[in-house]
Amino acid sequence: SYGDLRNATNGFSSSNMIGSGSFGIVFKAFIPTEKKVVAVKVLNLQRRGAMKSFMAECESLKDIRHRNLVKLLTACSSIDFQENEFRALIYEFMPNGSLDKWLHQEEVEEIHRPSRTLTFLERLKIAVDVASALDYLHVHCHEPIAHCDLKPSNVLLDDDLTAHVSDFGLARLLLKFDEESFFNQLSSAGVRGTIGYAAPEYGMGGQPSIYGDVYSFGVLILEMFTGKRPTNELFGGNFTLISYTKSALPERVLDIVDKSILHSGLRVGFPVVECLTLVYEVGLRCCEESPTNRLATSEVVKELILIRERFF
Numbered sequence: 001s002y003g004d005l006r007n008a009t010n011g012f013s014s015s016n017m018i019g020s021g022s023f024g025i026v027f028k029a030f031i032p033t034e035k036k037v038v039a040v041k042v043l044n045l046q047r048r049g050a051m052k053s054f055m056a057e058c059e060s061l062k063d064i065r066h067r068n069l070v071k072l073l074t075a076c077s078s079i080d081f082q083e084n085e086f087r088a089l090i091y092e093f094m095p096n097g098s099l100d101k102w103l104h105q106e107e108v109e110e111i112h113r114p115s116r117t118l119t120f121l122e123r124l125k126i127a128v129d130v131a132s133a134l135d136y137l138h139v140h141c142h143e144p145i146a147h148c149d150l151k152p153s154n155v156l157l158d159d160d161l162t163a164h165v166s167d168f169g170l171a172r173l174l175l176k177f178d179e180e181s182f183f184n185q186l187s188s189a190g191v192r193g194t195i196g197y198a199a200p201e202y203g204m205g206g207q208p209s210i211y212g213d214v215y216s217f218g219v220l221i222l223e224m225f226t227g228k229r230p231t232n233e234l235f236g237g238n239f240t241l242i243s244y245t246k247s248a249l250p251e252r253v254l255d256i257v258d259k260s261i262l263h264s265g266l267r268v269g270f271p272v273v274e275c276l277t278l279v280y281e282v283g284l285r286c287c288e289e290s291p292t293n294r295l296a297t298s299e300v301v302k303e304l305i306l307i308r309e310r311f312f
């Protein structure tokens with residue numbers, strides 16, 4: 001209930017806040033009856049009423065389960081103490097936070113900063129995890145689900161650094177339930193940094209699609225293995241300017257990659273250029289301009305696993 005969530009988050013206090021994103025504010029909460037730490041995402045919706053249809057949508061989201069998706073535990077739709085409508089999604093808590101924080105540690109406050117950088121192999125495992133989650137959403141769910149907002153802050157890491165994708169199904173929920181908020185929030189999200197991850201066709205009025213997710217995934221692995229955000233000037237402000245990267249393969253691969261990646265637990269003599277080139281090629285084939293020329297998620301999973309088996 002609203003009261004339970006209020007207690008569990010110390011009255012939604014700022015000390016319990018763990019982040020804020022395109023669709024709401026996230027709080028850490030301890031649920032005493034379950035003896036469980038959870039993440040409570042308080043949604044910022046325009047639409048009023050329709051509590052039942054909201055809860056019905058959330059029920060169908062709860063059926064979407066995969067080892068690389070953040071588990072939606074329950075939802076709450078209620079009236080708060082000030083008689084305002086309150087809606088929240090309650091997820092399992094991911095103790096190692098978002099991939100974004102691990103990739104761009106220099107931007108993170110010292111108390112939240114990870115104690116080390118991710119190794120090359122860990123990055124490859126995370127890429128396989130995220131691709132597997134997408135493949136499940138695109139192909140193995142009872143109906144194909146496009147994530148629509150894949151980016152490193154939506155990839156969360158558990159205790160052993162297994163990656164879990166969050167916010168899946170939220171686009172669909174909001175689109176059905178509160179179309180106005182959906183489009184408002186997507187455009188404001190653009191200003192806040194999602195822009196580099198959205199497929200070029202989205203900028204031309206294209207509908208959200210599984211092909212768009214593959215594009216975002218391509219950006220994500222290029223970011224993971226260069227250490228550079230897609231908005232980095234090196235990429236002309238956007239990874240869509242692939243020509244730079246393409247001509248950089250393979251001779252200049254080492255120029256664009258963050259040196260910390262090269263020093264992350266690789267054995268002496270590891271064929272880093274060869275391995276990076278293959279990973280980049282997967283990323284670039286996900287970022288093809290034409291949506292149907294992009295790799296399918298099942299191919300992405302297969303290719304990344306082949307690379308892992310060949311080099312590690």
Ligand code: ADP
Nearest residue numbers: 018019020021022026039091092093094098153
């Ligand atoms: P964004 O739109 O930036 O992805 P979110 O609203 O999904 O934002 O989440 C904001 C931040 O809250 C995330 O970047 C992450 O650090 C944190 N967060 C979200 N969900 C969880 C969770 N289940 N466990 C731990 N941290 C979470």
